[in-house]
Amino acid sequence: MADATRIERDALGEFPVPADALYGIDTARAIANFPISGRPFPLAIVHALALLKAGAARANRQLGLLDPQLADAIITAATEVAEGRWDDQFPVDIYQTGSGTSTNMNVNEVIANRANELLGGGPRGVYRPVHPNDHVNRGQSSNDVVPTAIHLAAIRRIREHLLPGLYRLESALQAKSAEFDGVIKTGRTHLMDAVPVRLGQEFRGYAGQVERARRRVTAAGEALREVALGGTAVGTGLNTHPEFAGRALAYVSEVARVQLTETTNHFQAQSSIDAIVEASGHLRAAAVALVKIANDLRLMASGPRAGLAEIELPALQPGSSIMPGKVNPVIPEAVIQVAARVVGNDATIGMAGQWGFFELNTMLPVAGAALLESIDLLGNAAAVFAEKCIAGIRATERGPQLVEQGLAIATPLALDIGYDRTAELVKLALAEGITIREAARRELGLDDRALDRLFDFRRMTGA
Numbered sequence: 001m002a003d004a005t006r007i008e009r010d011a012l013g014e015f016p017v018p019a020d021a022l023y024g025i026d027t028a029r030a031i032a033n034f035p036i037s038g039r040p041f042p043l044a045i046v047h048a049l050a051l052l053k054a055g056a057a058r059a060n061r062q063l064g065l066l067d068p069q070l071a072d073a074i075i076t077a078a079t080e081v082a083e084g085r086w087d088d089q090f091p092v093d094i095y096q097t098g099s100g101t102s103t104n105m106n107v108n109e110v111i112a113n114r115a116n117e118l119l120g121g122g123p124r125g126v127y128r129p130v131h132p133n134d135h136v137n138r139g140q141s142s143n144d145v146v147p148t149a150i151h152l153a154a155i156r157r158i159r160e161h162l163l164p165g166l167y168r169l170e171s172a173l174q175a176k177s178a179e180f181d182g183v184i185k186t187g188r189t190h191l192m193d194a195v196p197v198r199l200g201q202e203f204r205g206y207a208g209q210v211e212r213a214r215r216r217v218t219a220a221g222e223a224l225r226e227v228a229l230g231g232t233a234v235g236t237g238l239n240t241h242p243e244f245a246g247r248a249l250a251y252v253s254e255v256a257r258v259q260l261t262e263t264t265n266h267f268q269a270q271s272s273i274d275a276i277v278e279a280s281g282h283l284r285a286a287a288v289a290l291v292k293i294a295n296d297l298r299l300m301a302s303g304p305r306a307g308l309a310e311i312e313l314p315a316l317q318p319g320s321s322i323m324p325g326k327v328n329p330v331i332p333e334a335v336i337q338v339a340a341r342v343v344g345n346d347a348t349i350g351m352a353g354q355w356g357f358f359e360l361n362t363m364l365p366v367a368g369a370a371l372l373e374s375i376d377l378l379g380n381a382a383a384v385f386a387e388k389c390i391a392g393i394r395a396t397e398r399g400p401q402l403v404e405q406g407l408a409i410a411t412p413l414a415l416d417i418g419y420d421r422t423a424e425l426v427k428l429a430l431a432e433g434i435t436i437r438e439a440a441r442r443e444l445g446l447d448d449r450a451l452d453r454l455f456d457f458r459r460m461t462g463a
Helices: 025-033 043-062 068-082 101-118 132-136 142-179 199-223 244-256 266-271 274-300 330-353 364-388 398-405 408-417 419-432 436-444 448-454
Strands: 005-010 013-018 184-189 192-198
Touching (some): 005 025, 025 101, 043 101, 043 364, 142 244, 192 199, 199 274, 274 364
């Protein structure tokens, strides 16, 4: 067992570290201290942290604050981390110190050990010539670099994952809107029969919801572009060069193809996570939109004999372990569960936003993890919804058949005979089990030509 570990030392004393680990004593202590969820800090944030470390080394080299040889080794090592080469070296639990210091040090140690290897230095854990704090973390504090990394990671995942998923869903719904434009069915308000509507119009509404959700998600990304880097411990910028943040962010913006800007008020940027709270609110709105769409589809597909059965969803798998032949709306149900998780994550982030005591918010890890999970879940759900459900929906004859039997088609009569008399006609039709057309023919003496003019269902649905 002695051969499996190395002993490192810090201000608290000695602690064993796995012999082959790229991380060091700070990480090992955190692993021991936080055996809580078994869920490590999101790799998207780790990769963003590493990219910031590369930008920091470049900035410090330009400013004459870091030896060029050390800076180049740090940049190379940090880039390897950012590209996912050392993902197994970041095991620290999400539920850790509220500033994310344990993960920041985890990244610092991995980059330092790897940079020393590139420079031909000593064994892992002997931080010469590159030191995790003195060199990799130079000009930074966990208090400014971790929230900056969360912002960067979220922006990248929104752009690369969530927005494409929403685009696919919107396009699939638009295609169905065009396909179903000629299908006339009964509209419903308060879950009760209303005037006719085209199935294509309903799908146009769904596409519009997703399009607007996509706009809100884009706004969420915009809110995150202002970052805390440069404030160090409490927002004063102690121990960093005034030009450091701008230079580091210029590098990161170029490599990540995002436009990050240093905040004009570091004290708010580190004492609050208001931008994360705002971004999460936009994600919640997108989740709520997906619930509305998924539930409508479940209801319209209900049956196939005893429900509405106006549409058929793709049959993807057997739906029951006891009822042979049963097929359930599995994709809409999965989407609704994702939405529930996103709404729960938003509640977590809202609570985290309240934990900004004095100069620091101490809920960064859980807020960052919740935000990234919501982004990834929504992106996955939107893509699956589009491909495995929306694209395969088929309209049945049931919707058009029910229109003639509807009572709300009497609405045009109100212009000719008044609201009250029309209501009496509806009451009669319902009581006698006849259609509005039959009631109007009998009670009003209207001929077929007049009835066809009044009950032109396509005209009732507008343009």
